[in-house]
Amino acid sequence: MQNRGRTVPVIKPFISFFLGLALLATPAIAQEVWITQELPFVEVEVGDDFFVIEREQDNAATVTASFAQTSRPCPPFCVQPMSVADGVETIGELELITFIEEDVQSGTGLLIDARTSRWYVEGTIPGSISLPFNLMTPSENNPFLKPVLIQLGGELQDDGSWSFTNAPKLALFCNGPWCGQSPRAIENLLLMGYPAEKLLYYRGGMQSWLMLGLTTIVPDT
Numbered sequence: 001m002q003n004r005g006r007t008v009p010v011i012k013p014f015i016s017f018f019l020g021l022a023l024l025a026t027p028a029i030a031q032e033v034w035i036t037q038e039l040p041f042v043e044v045e046v047g048d049d050f051f052v053i054e055r056e057q058d059n060a061a062t063v064t065a066s067f068a069q070t071s072r073p074c075p076p077f078c079v080q081p082m083s084v085a086d087g088v089e090t091i092g093e094l095e096l097i098t099f100i101e102e103d104v105q106s107g108t109g110l111l112i113d114a115r116t117s118r119w120y121v122e123g124t125i126p127g128s129i130s131l132p133f134n135l136m137t138p139s140e141n142n143p144f145l146k147p148v149l150i151q152l153g154g155e156l157q158d159d160g161s162w163s164f165t166n167a168p169k170l171a172l173f174c175n176g177p178w179c180g181q182s183p184r185a186i187e188n189l190l191l192m193g194y195p196a197e198k199l200l201y202y203r204g205g206m207q208s209w210l211m212l213g214l215t216t217i218v219p220d221t
Contacts, residue, residue: 033057033213035097042097044105044127051126053097056213066122067176067207077178080203084183087196091171093212096202099171100127109169110152114182115206119175123216125209130219133174133185138192149192162193171200176207 033055034040041054062068082090091099096111103109104127111128113120120130135144146156153167170189174181186199210216 042101046127053215063210067210080177080183084186084201088199088201090201090203112170112172114172114185115174123218126217133181136185136188164194169198173202173205176205
């Protein structure tokens, strides 16, 4: 069973404020499964949405069948290296939660779900946006590359290269250690000149996130 979490639209500040307090009161009283010994849950406001990231409280909960499968055929579902590229930091769940809490919430970073949209609409990590890996393929036949790089803060130079001086920090993930979609997206971004120090790789992806019972959401679109 997946922990689908709770999402409250932030439309009317006063209503959402008190509703947020009501939501936060529940885990403070009854929560037994914390994220860490010091951290029961995390509250995040991204755009018009308010999220509570916490762990599933049912001690008998298990992951869905889609993520219980251990032996997908390789290729294409091969085990990915811990380090995807020089200078790109690989992070775990606690670092990703901190990234969401600090960078995504403040607007200085983006959490990228690099999976195809079919997977994204079934459930994703709170605060993420869908940016499928194949949209970042550096090819003259890819009409999506230029608008995607512009949306990521890239500036096209006169010589055809890209400048990412003002680009945000990105954390990318896909379905897990057996999924090559976010590594490919990272490699393509590096080829286009995106700074390695502005890229984070959450290798565990959805499989590790769900194995720990952490909150997922079903996006509206």
